[in-house]
Amino acid sequence: MLLLALDTATPAVTVALHDGERVLAAADPVDARRHGELLLPGIDGVLRAASRSLDALTGIVVGTGPGPYTGLRVGLATAQAIGAARELPVHGLCTLDGIAWATGRDEPFVVATDARRKEVYWARYADARTRESGPAVDRPQDIAGRVAGVPAVGAGAVLYAGVFTGLLGEGRPLHASAAALAALAAEKLAAGEALPAPLPRYLRRPDAQVPKNYKVVTPPLSAAPVRRADGG
Known part of the structure; x- marks a missing residue:
């Protein structure tokens, strides 16, 4: 391998x-x-x-x-x-799951990364190998009651340490x-486990969006005339 x-x-x-x-x-x-x-x-x-x-x-x-x-x-x-x-x-x-694995923990904890827009990506784990819930994207204040005092790692937990009050070892691993x-x-x-397909977990729409009410400033293309091969 x-x-x-x-x-x-x-x-x-x-x-x-x-x-x-x-x-x-x-x-x-x-x-x-x-x-x-x-x-x-x-x-x-x-x-x-x-x-x-x-x-x-x-x-x-x-x-x-x-x-x-x-x-x-x-x-x-x-x-x-x-x-x-x-x-x-x-x-x-x-x-x-990779960040969780890096902790080596055998007790429950939370992983949170920075999702920007004042949000975090997060999930809860029973141990380093077992995810109990998530992943999800939320505003920290909306999940404060669920994560307060729970051991936590990741850059998102560090960024919102006032919510993730169980921060471990300065939040390491961060990334x-x-x-x-x-x-x-x-x-x-x-162990013979089948691994998932490499499909993205975006959880929300991309920042870049096509503008609404987009104004077309170029004239529509007209279809080119078609001729038969015999010249007709």
Whole structure:
């Protein structure tokens, strides 16, 4: 087994290579505005660091969010493109599940990431491997009664620490980790579990919208005249 894992659903542009037993190499730069610029160099970097090539891969794992539309689609499109080019299976895992796995906790807790628009993406876990509810997107004040005092991690919990009052270890891990995502996927695959398809969890409509009452300022194209081949 040789899995390439990547996730761009949070500000981290994270990539890792996992051989089924351990992480061989990983890169985790954090830059919310450069997912497209950093992802491919990150993939190349971990392959070089592990002295492996794309030809050696047996599968790809990609974080499916939830996350902002623009960043999330970079990872998903890249994973699908590599998978199609190399005829590799592409598996999807919830980004929040990867963050949860990285905690190693065996007691209940909450993961929350920044969803912008003064909202958070969040989910509740029984332990590092078991999601009890979510993912969902909400305004922190709307879920205050459900998360107050509950152990919490993630950048969203840090941002709204007044609501997530059970903040753990300064909220770490803050962002997605491809190394954790790969380790979780490797365990599930080794156990014979079928992993989900790599479908995005947007949870809400994208920020960019077609303007309403859009005014057309160019004249409609007229159909070109059609002639028969015999000149008629």
